[in-house]
Amino acid sequence: MSANITETTVQPSTELFIKMVVSNWELQNSRLNGLLDKLTDEALATETAPGRNTGVYLLGHLTAVSDGMFTYLGLGERLYPQLDQIFVKSPENSGLEKPSLAELKQYWAKVNEVLTERMNAMQPEEWFKPHSAIAADDFAKEPHRNKLNILINRTIHQGYHIGQLVYLVKK
Numbered sequence: 001m002s003a004n005i006t007e008t009t010v011q012p013s014t015e016l017f018i019k020m021v022v023s024n025w026e027l028q029n030s031r032l033n034g035l036l037d038k039l040t041d042e043a044l045a046t047e048t049a050p051g052r053n054t055g056v057y058l059l060g061h062l063t064a065v066s067d068g069m070f071t072y073l074g075l076g077e078r079l080y081p082q083l084d085q086i087f088v089k090s091p092e093n094s095g096l097e098k099p100s101l102a103e104l105k106q107y108w109a110k111v112n113e114v115l116t117e118r119m120n121a122m123q124p125e126e127w128f129k130p131h132s133a134i135a136a137d138d139f140a141k142e143p144h145r146n147k148l149n150i151l152i153n154r155t156i157h158q159g160y161h162i163g164q165l166v167y168l169v170k171k
Contacts, residue, residue, distance in 0.1 A: 014125075014128075018127050025151055029112050029158075032108075036105065039165070043169070044101060046168055048168060052164070054092060056101050056104065057087065057098075059105070060086060060099070062158060062161055063108045064083035064084050064088050065088065066108075066158075067079055069151070070115070072147070073147050075115070076118065128146045128147070131147050
């Protein structure tokens with residue numbers, strides 16, 4: 001055994017980097033799905049903390065935000081654009097009629113099924129193109145504001161809300 005340690009610089013491939021980001025998004029989806037399986041409807045109807053959103057509202061919010069990725073990533077029309085007014089633009093106590101919890105769970109599953117299918121069909125170079133909400137001149141100055149960055153941002157956002165939902169699990 002030699003006392004010399006040789007450092008090797010590894011240059012990850014674009015495909016590997018994309019796979020890492022997409023698999024982390026899928027991991028967060030899996031974690032949320034597992035959490036939803038554990039939580040009763042009654043638990044989801046409870047506030048995550050006094051004065052905070054309920055699990056139902058957070059599920060609707062996460063579904064609406066994930067549904068918005070179709071537009072940002074240029075993957076086609078949104079499946080449930082009506083959720084934005086209820087779960088993104090308005091607070092929980094807005095008085096707006098919400099879909100049932102069963103419907104929200106179906107919407108969540110469908111959004112993620114179709115998103116996964118369409119993201120897996122994207123070519124590696126597509127991930128580094130501008131997302132739909134950035135102007136061409138801004139993207140020229142800030143090319144990191146691309147489609148892959150949207151997925152990274154949404155993965156972090158989802159993890160944040162999963163952290164809130166965990167408080168609904170009864171010990």
